[in-house]
Amino acid sequence: MKIDEHDVLLVIDVQNDFFPGGALAVPLGDEVIAPIHRIAPRFEHIVLTQDWHPSNHFSFAASHPGKEPYDSIEVNYGTQTFWPPHCVQGTRGAEFHPALELTQAELILRKGFRPQIDSYSAFFENDRTTPTGLAGYLKERGLTRVFLAGLAYDYCVGYSALDARRLGLPAFVLRDACRAIDLNGSVAAIEGEFAKEGVGMLESFELIEKS
Ligand code: VGL
Numbered sequence: 001m002k003i004d005e006h007d008v009l010l011v012i013d014v015q016n017d018f019f020p021g022g023a024l025a026v027p028l029g030d031e032v033i034a035p036i037h038r039i040a041p042r043f044e045h046i047v048l049t050q051d052w053h054p055s056n057h058f059s060f061a062a063s064h065p066g067k068e069p070y071d072s073i074e075v076n077y078g079t080q081t082f083w084p085p086h087c088v089q090g091t092r093g094a095e096f097h098p099a100l101e102l103t104q105a106e107l108i109l110r111k112g113f114r115p116q117i118d119s120y121s122a123f124f125e126n127d128r129t130t131p132t133g134l135a136g137y138l139k140e141r142g143l144t145r146v147f148l149a150g151l152a153y154d155y156c157v158g159y160s161a162l163d164a165r166r167l168g169l170p171a172f173v174l175r176d177a178c179r180a181i182d183l184n185g186s187v188a189a190i191e192g193e194f195a196k197e198g199v200g201m202l203e204s205f206e207l208i209e210k211s
């Protein structure tokens, strides 16, 4: 697939806490760095997202006495999984991994900063109605196709891809540039949604440089 000036690479949550040894470690999360560095030069436009929670965030098990990490409850916007505290604003865990070198990125979008609601997607919070502003940004800049890489495949990458489709944007997940948490069948579930909503799957070698 040929990349052009209307395409954007969305690099999702490549932050210390999602790396091995981090607070919410994604298995083999460090392996996304090499493919991301390989594909980045093919894109004229790159946006980074940063999970960015207050220390008492609703999604943290520690905010709910008696709950353990990875328990879940039903809330008004669907199922909320409780996570170990992670990506707390201003902490080292919330910083981009130091090996990530994407100084050319044009926007860093923070999400998950509202204390009472989680935000997996780069476009909408988990109520799927509160916007982050990214849709307007892409529209105003004429960026019409979205390619996704980063962490975690079955959460923030997947929700972002599905929301891109809901907004009418072609969306392609670069499978080898993502790693998954895989909690209670979350990989199979997100891939079922990808098939239904028309999210494309690519391997990074399939991207061809703009000519
Ligand atoms: C993520 C769970 C909680 C992610 C963020 O980046 O996929 N997952 N917060």
Ligand code: ZN
Pocket: 051, 052, 053, 059, 086, 087, 112
């Ligand atoms: Zn989070």
